Amino acid sequence: MKVKAGDNIFRITKFQMLCTGNWPLTKHWPMRWQFYYKLYSYFANFVMYSSLPGSVTFFLVTLLVEKNSEKAVDLLSYMVITSLVNIKTFICNSKKMADLIEQAIQRGNDVSEVYTIVAKSYMKYITALNTFGFAVGAFLYIEYTVEAEMHIFKHMKAQNSSEDESDFLIHWHPFDTSNHFGLACYIEMLRGIYISMNNCLTQSVINTIMIHSAALFKVLNFNFQNFHYNNMGNQTVANQYKASKRLKKYIREHQAIIRYIEKFNKCIQYVLLLEYIVSSLMVASVLIQILKADRRLFDFVFAFILIAQLLVLCCNANEIPLQSINIALGIYESHWYRYDKEIQKMVHIIIMRAMKPVSLTIGPFGPLTAKTGLERLKLAYSFMSIMPGETM
Known part of the structure; x- marks a missing residue:
């Protein structure tokens, strides 16, 4: 099966x-x-x-x-x-x-x-x-x-x-x-x-749901880009009624995906906040041990794992706003200009909504992105540099 x-x-x-x-x-x-x-x-x-x-x-x-x-x-x-x-x-x-x-x-x-x-x-x-x-x-x-x-x-x-x-x-x-x-x-x-x-x-x-959400946006982007065709295998252009019906269906899917990610965000935003705080402290403490301790091999491996785990999480979260913004590009590349003002107006609204990226947040501290991960590493370095008695 x-x-x-x-x-x-x-x-x-x-x-x-x-x-x-x-x-x-x-x-x-x-x-x-x-x-x-x-x-x-x-x-x-x-x-x-x-x-x-x-x-x-x-x-x-x-x-x-x-x-x-x-x-x-x-x-x-x-x-x-x-x-x-x-x-x-x-x-x-x-x-x-x-x-x-x-x-x-x-x-x-x-x-x-x-x-x-x-x-x-x-x-x-x-x-x-x-x-x-x-x-x-x-x-x-x-x-x-x-x-x-x-x-x-x-x-x-x-x-x-x-x-x-x-x-x-x-x-x-x-x-x-x-x-x-x-x-x-x-x-x-x-x-x-x-x-x-x-x-x-x-x-x-957490990572699988992030990737799944990005995949849903990627599929929706493809559907918006080709909404004007009768079907994906047949490149004939759909009439006004079929194109409008299909476009409304994809709009409902777009709204459903956004609601799904918002629920997911409410569920894990404080977990991401804890990760945000703890990972900076853990990376800083391990880097300090690398400068001081004898177990250099273990500390190097542990530091690599912490940094890699942090960057993987941030990059996966970053994929969601990237794919959500790409919806605007996908719908714009369709043949929307062949239809009347009703469809053109819907396309305009879709583009405006898509330009507001959907993202996961770190509690009250803004979205989780790849840039956030790099900022966290900078924060870890700051912790390490201000620790008393450390060699820098």
Whole structure:
């Protein structure tokens, strides 16, 4: 059976959401499978969301009770990443986001063959993005979980080691970790897996919907550019009635796409704001570590990942206003001048609306574009340059 375009463009995102227990579109499954998947979803979400209070509590205890500021600084970056992933996962798991994903898949399955062609052109890019997302998740898992497990293994081999076992943990646990150290390690390993998987998931959902929205504008641009033909395969010019009817249909599609992106923007604008703030601080802190620390290879890789993830997000968001403005060029290149004032007036209104770009916003701080990403890197450099005691 041939896979439809909408299902195809979201297939990797669907796989990731299934693995993390967050796939919302299970209403067509058999009742038994819905029940089993709901149980797994409860388990996966409990493991995921329990990481936030665990990491925050452990950071506060280390800083305020144990007065170990050096270890608290090491825990800070993990706590920030855990908090951000938890918030993004919660939003991606909301009813609003589920409706947006369902609408996107349905629209992709229902639209014309042109969307199928456009979706295919984007699929390699989406696959590359998700491959990069998997690499980021694997890197985070190796850094915060595997590396800790290796230290624990070395500690257990060195019988005379003076280090406390709790020094290797990164979460607070509601039991005595000295007596149940193996259980604590297992819980942290499990949390590390789900944090990494959910980080991949949230990036995949947001980026895929962005690309899907840009693809819809690209298809609509093609339709507006050729509205005067009877059909796409036949280059005969349509009469006044057919051209007007088709143009009104495309105007309704244009309005529907704009409403869809506005809903998406309301759903994720504060996630983008958090990304905007946190990424600047994280990039700055990693660059400072590159200047000071001994783990240069790790810090260089981590800095590259943070910068690449930031620029990918901004470039994908930037594609939406670019494609929305191109609607004006597409309709202008059609044979609108062959028709009467009714169609000419509609074309004029379409051009005026298209010249106001549709974009995603960073909370109250304006649109998210490629320029915004570069400004964020400049901001990170500013943070790094004003940090006291740093060599610049």
